[in-house]
Amino acid sequence: MARALRGIGPARLLFLVGAWLFLACVVLQVVLVGLEIFARLGGSIHRDFAYVYGWLAPVLVLLAGAARLPAGTRTLTVVLLVAFAIQTVLPSLREQVPPLAALHTVNALAIFALAILVARRAISSIRQPAEPSET
Amino acid sequence: MKGRRIAFAVLAWLFLAGVVFQVFLAGIGLFELGDWTLHAGVGWGLGSAPLLLLLFVLVARFERRTILLTAGLTLAAVIQPELAAARHTAPIVAAFHPLNALLVFWLAWLVAHRALELLRATSSVVEADGASEPSEAA
Numbered sequence: 001m002a003r004a005l006r007g008i009g010p011a012r013l014l015f016l017v018g019a020w021l022f023l024a025c026v027v028l029q030v031v032l033v034g035l036e037i038f039a040r041l042g043g044s045i046h047r048d049f050a051y052v053y054g055w056l057a058p059v060l061v062l063l064a065g066a067a068r069l070p071a072g073t074r075t076l077t078v079v080l081l082v083a084f085a086i087q088t089v090l091p092s093l094r095e096q097v098p099p100l101a102a103l104h105t106v107n108a109l110a111i112f113a114l115a116i117l118v119a120r121r122a123i124s125s126i127r128q129p130a131e132p133s134e135t
Numbered sequence: 136m137k138g139r140r141i142a143f144a145v146l147a148w149l150f151l152a153g154v155v156f157q158v159f160l161a162g163i164g165l166f167e168l169g170d171w172t173l174h175a176g177v178g179w180g181l182g183s184a185p186l187l188l189l190l191f192v193l194v195a196r197f198e199r200r201t202i203l204l205t206a207g208l209t210l211a212a213v214i215q216p217e218l219a220a221a222r223h224t225a226p227i228v229a230a231f232h233p234l235n236a237l238l239v240f241w242l243a244w245l246v247a248h249r250a251l252e253l254l255r256a257t258s259s260v261v262e263a264d265g266a267s268e269p270s271e272a273a
Binding site: 027031034098101105116 | 155158159161162163165166168219222226227229230231232233234236237240241244
């Protein structure tokens, strides 16, 4: 493992760590929903936690660019960021457009799927050479 | 062989669509656009649906990886409504209902993609056989 990590640029290494940390946070976020609904965990820990790790989404976009990852992976990180941004807005539409607010749960599945794809691409990016710089 | 794989792929993708719809119904309940009756009703049906998929992969003698994935999906789907039902007796256990939903979704996704891979592999074998026929005849 140590040998595999040697020779990877810091941006790729940070992208790998960030991508897996983001996925772990998404899973933990879903555990918190369960605790709030079924175990009556007080407060708004589910909502607050989203703001704790949400900054990772734009950081992944920046790291994917800095690490010169393939265009497909960079696009995935942007889609993940957009899905995450939409996710934070959806519950607030509860009064104005209730059916859209109900998509909060479906969008959570999309974020989970995207986070898995990004995390898997982060692993495969370790074995790939960086894309040549355009400049 | 191809017919069985088409049927398996159709079933697997229908189940995945059902899981997404079920999660939408959870959103309906959470945001109080309706009650939980539909989510609960669909949940009990959806919980036993992978048994059909499992029966299919066993009868059709698919390879080990597909059988294991489908068995895992079946197990996760079967316990899913049971977790929700435990909310009065064991709320901490019931709290894993949404997490297990992610697991069901992920496994359903893997099984659906595996079904497509198997279908593509069959198609390419059939095409290769078709392409090699003239030379064999010659």
